[in-house]
Amino acid sequence: MSQLNIEVSPDFWEKLKKFMDLRGIANRSDAVRLAVEEALEKTNEKPKVSWKQLLGAGLVGELQPRDQWMTEDKLWDGNGHR
Numbered sequence: 001m002s003q004l005n006i007e008v009s010p011d012f013w014e015k016l017k018k019f020m021d022l023r024g025i026a027n028r029s030d031a032v033r034l035a036v037e038e039a040l041e042k043t044n045e046k047p048k049v050s051w052k053q054l055l056g057a058g059l060v061g062e063l064q065p066r067d068q069w070m071t072e073d074k075l076w077d078g079n080g081h082r
Helices: 008-025 028-044 052-055
Strands: none
Touching: 028 052
């Protein structure tokens, strides 16, 4: 396997060290491999849809029902279209 040489910030090394400590990973190369694999798995997951949550989603906003169809006078005023 070839070597990957990259320049990263000190903040990246701190986050990588924390990731390694949380997962119990001994070396940085294994930690980077695992992080890439997990990120790839997350991008391939299908989004989970809760149909119960979507059921009333259209009714969340305020409704402004019209009493009747607009008349010609209401449709046009002195400024043109409403």
